[in-house]
Amino acid sequence: MMRPILIILFLMLTFVSAKSQKFQPGFFIDRRDQKVEGLIRTNPSGKAPIKDEGFIVYKDGPKGTETRLSASDIKCFVVGPDSFVVAHAPHNTTWTAQELDFVKVVLNEEVKLYVINGGSTGGGGSGFSFHPGIAIGAGGYGGFGGGIGTSIGGGGNEGKKGKITYYYGINTATMNELTTENFNDAMSDIMGDEPQALEAIRSGKFTVGNINGLILYFKQLKAAHQPAK
Template identity: 60%
Template sequence: MLIAVSAKSQKWQKGSFTDIKGNKVTGLIHDDLSGKGPIKDEGYIEFKDDSKANPYKLSASDLKSYMVGQDSFVVAHAPHNTTWTKKELDFVKVELDEETKLYVAEVGTVSGGGNGIGVRPAGGVGFGTGPYGGGYGGVSIDIGGGRGRKGPVQATYYYGANTAEMDQLTPMNFEDAMSDIMGDEQEVVDKIRAHQFNLGNIQKLIAYFKQVKEAESKRLKAESNPN
């Protein structure tokens, strides 16, 4: 569903979206939104073709994915054992696009505000609201500013081959899940197994993995082109 919106002072970024028919459209995207979307219980973005065009809203069910800068977001339902308190259908960021993918969903600001999706088990027991709030094996992690926000943002991580198969990343499954995702880089896996990383410092692990992967890619390229 598309709904025209009035132009106002917003954080627009260059990006693109792919609709449910597979069509890709490039323009400007605003995704740090707190108002009502076109469809109840669905996340949405605002899009315009260029800086002078009138923006319109795109609901999650209109889209397969969208990109802003280097960040890619895909449409997802909450995993089978949880529900999202804010939206039934929303966007999750593809944090690592490996064979087993790592996704992250913002669940609001550390102060409790924002328009994050919220997470709770199917039984209705909520997770903690602090950066390391506990309960039911899940935690919310402070990842700094997210999707254009200035303040600290809490996030919940998921992993799986795709969004239909994703499960929540918890302290209990962290080592096995992250070792699977990062299995091509044994150096990284060894540090995970040595308990040098956990859910609380997952962003440092992601940065380290990308660094090692890039170095390995450069090494292989150099070997294949010795001259």
């Protein structure tokens, strides 16, 4: 029984991983706050334009010229439902891949929830590839909204290679790492507008290990307040 499941899982991961290597419609905001639309590849290989910085590859159309944009060239970028902002590792911590990189906005609330993959490969910085433990979801920049999709695996909180690390803060300059010790307080600050989510947090129903379930629950609660289309 396990073998067919593993085969299906492998095919899903291969498909999404291959997709993540392709250009996808999106836009970026440059340092002058100009919005530039086109096609973006989020996890490129090769040498980075600037050492110790994550980067993306952009082109204005299918036959356009590819341009490598370093993290210091832009403020944020959006690909499909996913939003990313430029950030330094918070406080006195370091990231193993780059000093300046992209973090995904998982929840765009007053206190925001960010995530970064610690298992970067190649020159692409954050390396948001789809594999067990990596949450794939929507985010938000400015007024673009927020969200979360699904994940395969546990979704732990370890900042080691191949793992992910969650951060929370009003903005990237105030980010703190989400840990077992501060999980309840931090997630309560983020989800304070939803009493049912707060109760689930305080009752211990959710922890760092199953944070994806909490995020999905929170989004469902918020969606229930939205007027029907």
